[in-house]
Amino acid sequence: MENVILIVHLLLALALIGVVLMQRSEGGGLGMGGGGGGAMSQRSAATAMGKLTWILAIAFIITSLTLTVISARNATGTSILDRVGGSAPAAVEPAAPGEGLDTDALLPPPSADGGDAPSVPRAD
Template identity: 65%
Template sequence: MENVILTIHLILALLLIGVVLLQRSEGGGLGMGGGGGGNGVMSGRAAATALTKLTWIFAAGFIVTSVTLTIIAARSADGGSVVDQFGGTAPAAQQPAAPLGSDLLPPTGTDAPLAPPRADQGTAPAQGTAPAEGTAPVEGTAPAAPAAPATNN
């Protein structure tokens, strides 16, 4: 249905362009005068009236098909963005730039490395830590030493 209306819409657009170009210029807005005397099949006034009526009919049809296509497109839309159809994901938010020179300095002794991920997050435990209960130890890690019993004095 949408393709039929779209085809009619395109035909109306071409007909509208043709009818407008056939009309006699009455203004002279571009410095060109209308010509053509009255030696055609129709007189000048009858041709102008017929072309004006055709222009109104084609323009009304063009507007109706435009509104119809808009309604059909709105009904079939899923509410997503056009960007989602092509890119899949939105671009990440930009972080503010650091002051000039802060990243250019070498690390100092007080700069600590990032902390390893926790074992309960589904990643391998860090070296020297015990695996979470019910998981197998990761190769290359030492088992944790048993904790000393707490004594109350």
């Protein structure tokens, strides 16, 4: 059932795109330009293409809502990540402060002359 509605939805989308592209452009995008002085207050007559656009748009919205309801009904309440791979990582307990630290990684590398640490001048 969901596949049928999805196919109808895609066909409606393509039809809506086609009908909108076939309509005559009236210019005046965002209310600029237009015909005579009273063009903003007058209402143009509804054409067959305009009515078809409204019908397709309403059908598109209905199929969108129907697909949303079907998808929500089929949801199992689990995460998509649970379905993709294995199980979720186990909870890790926090370590005590200083436990598990690699202190060698925190020390500077030994100097070239064989000493333990590079000589750093002290600011006294």
